[in-house]
Amino acid sequence: MLLRAAWRRAVSAVTAAAGSRPATPSRGLRLRVVDHAPQSAVHSDAAPEAEPVLRPLYMDVQATTPLDPRVLDAMLPYLINFYGNAHSRTHAYGWESEAAMERARQQVASLIGADPREIIFTSGATESNNIAIKELEAAIQPDTSLVSVMTVNNEIGVKQPIAEIGRICSSRKVYFHTDAAQAVGKIPLDVNDMKIDLMSISGHKIYGPKGVGAIYIRRRPRVRVEALQSGGGQERGMRSGTVPTPLVVGLGAACEVAQQEMEYDHERISKLAERLIEKITKSLPDVVMNGDPKHHYPGCINLSFAYVEGESLLMALKDVALSSGSACTSASLEPSYVLRAIGTDEDLAHSSIRFGIGRFTTEEEVDYTAEKCIQHVKRLREMSPLWEMVQDGIDLKSIKWTQH
Amino acid sequence: MAATSRAQVLDLYRAMLRESKHFNAYNYRMYAVRRIRDAFRENKNVKDPVEIQNLVNKAKRDLEIIRRQVHIGQLYSTDKLVIENQEKPRT
Numbered sequence: 393m394l395l396r397a398a399w400r401r402a403v404s405a406v407t408a409a410a411g412s413r414p415a416t417p418s419r420g421l422r423l424r425v426v427d428h429a430p431q432s433a434v435h436s437d438a439a440p441e442a443e444p445v446l447r448p449l450y451m452d453v454q455a456t457t458p459l460d461p462r463v464l465d466a467m468l469p470y471l472i473n474f475y476g477n478a479h480s481r482t483h484a485y486g487w488e489s490e491a492a493m494e495r496a497r498q499q500v501a502s503l504i505g506a507d508p509r510e511i512i513f514t515s516g517a518t519e520s521n522n523i524a525i526k527e528l529e530a531a532i533q534p535d536t537s538l539v540s541v542m543t544v545n546n547e548i549g550v551k552q553p554i555a556e557i558g559r560i561c562s563s564r565k566v567y568f569h570t571d572a573a574q575a576v577g578k579i580p581l582d583v584n585d586m587k588i589d590l591m592s593i594s595g596h597k598i599y600g601p602k603g604v605g606a607i608y609i610r611r612r613p614r615v616r617v618e619a620l621q622s623g624g625g626q627e628r629g630m631r632s633g634t635v636p637t638p639l640v641v642g643l644g645a646a647c648e649v650a651q652q653e654m655e656y657d658h659e660r661i662s663k664l665a666e667r668l669i670e671k672i673t674k675s676l677p678d679v680v681m682n683g684d685p686k687h688h689y690p691g692c693i694n695l696s697f698a699y700v701e702g703e704s705l706l707m708a709l710k711d712v713a714l715s716s717g718s719a720c721t722s723a724s725l726e727p728s729y730v731l732r733a734i735g736t737d738e739d740l741a742h743s744s745i746r747f748g749i750g751r752f753t754t755e756e757e758v759d760y761t762a763e764k765c766i767q768h769v770k771r772l773r774e775m776s777p778l779w780e781m782v783q784d785g786i787d788l789k790s791i792k793w794t795q796h
Numbered sequence: 797m798a799a800t801s802r803a804q805v806l807d808l809y810r811a812m813l814r815e816s817k818h819f820n821a822y823n824y825r826m827y828a829v830r831r832i833r834d835a836f837r838e839n840k841n842v843k844d845p846v847e848i849q850n851l852v853n854k855a856k857r858d859l860e861i862i863r864r865q866v867h868i869g870q871l872y873s874t875d876k877l878v879i880e881n882q883e884k885p886r887t
Binding site: 445446447448449450462656711751752754756760 | 819822823824826827828831834858861862864865868869874875876877878879880881
């Protein structure tokens with residue numbers, strides 16, 4: 393007790409000496425400065441920009457999620473003292489690392505109703521997807537094929553009818569793979585109930601670390617896959633390479649936490665989603681929610697604001713971290729293929745924004761986001777000649793835009 | 797070890813809330829306080845002493861996690877969120 397108090401005093405002495413803001417360049421991107429009352433003299437020695445800067449709210453959980461503190465806590469021992477290679481068979485460092493890896497494997501398996509022997513660790517859902525699809529090329533019978541479907545879509549949040557698809561594939565003897573990156577730990581999944589043969593899992597979508605994932609590969613009946621990565625034969629020969637113990641421990645911890653918190657999170661996220669949609673649609677006309685509302689994961693809300701261009705709304709909402717369309721394709725200017733596939737009009741597809749609500753999202757953040765969104769949509773619409781025409785009662789579809 | 801008393805559970809509850817309010821990161825801080833309140837409320841009518849002891853033991857482990865993670869967060873703190881300017885911190 394005394395030791396800890398002394399330690400705390402020492403730590404606060406160190407941080408006080410450096411000023412409440414460390415002299416080293418502040419971590420994080422400085423975007424906005426807040427006017428505060430003049431700081432004390434201590435701070436004037438610090439970096440030139442001594443005024444505090446505020447970070448945007450994070451509403452982009454489909455892109456990635458923060459680590460749950462419980463996950464970081466589970467990982468740290470393996471980054472500090474328990475650094476053995478899980479495949480070293482001859483000493484305690486290896487044995488303790490292997491035990492941690494197998495415990496993590498059990499945690500992942502338990503979340504999806506699988507056997508631990510059916511879980512292979514990978515570098516993420518993308519690698520898992522590649523392994524699963526390569527299976528098609530390595531098929532033993534030339535006429536076997538594979539169905540691959542996302543469980544929950546990352547752009548519009550739609551839930552696919554996985555159990556029905558599984559039943560159909562099983563009856564036709566076709567392999568069924570699902571990319572469950574956005575679904576694992578958020579909605580109940582059972583590989584046996586849903587007749588799933590292959591499943592991709594991503595660590596950083598479920599409050600776990602980046603750079604790790606897993607692929608579930610059914611053992612009964614056996615699904616054969618070809619290894620993408622060959623080498624020392626780790627992970628039953630399906631994925632060679634030293635298994636990164638700290639990362640898989642994080643993935644396992646994330647899965648265990650998700651299993652415990654699934655119901656609580658789902659209920660809270662559903663309420664927050666309703667709140668966000670209600671606030672926005674109550675104050676703004678001509679807002680369309682993309683995606684089937686009946687089969688929808690509440691934490692992923694994709695809205696189109698007519699007569700407002702999506703990118704300009706995103707830039708205007710600089711205090712909120714949001715996205716339009718999927719992060720993996722965000723460099724291009726083309727509207728999302730998902731929106732085009734569900735039949736969204738071109739102009740509405742260009743004005744879509746995705747709001748992500750997660751385990752750590754608060755009611756205040758939802759209210760702030762809704763207010764800013766309403767404020768900026770109104771402002772941008774005021775500036776829009778299209779909006780003006782609509783207000784005057786002109787039907788935009790009747791306009792002849794070209795002169796021939 | 798004698799069974800956990802109501803007073804001990806309340807002490808644990810208060811200790812967890814107190815510690816959680818020290819999270820630097822807004823999202824972690826709000827989550828921890830909310831989750832602790834909801835979890836204790838949800839389990840307040842549990843009667844089975846074995847189950848109570850299990851829950852108390854888990855809570856004690858979680859308190860240690862919170863202590864460690866609060867401290868780590870303070871070592872790596874960064875700027876506040878836009879929303880923290882307006883609302884009262886440590887609610």
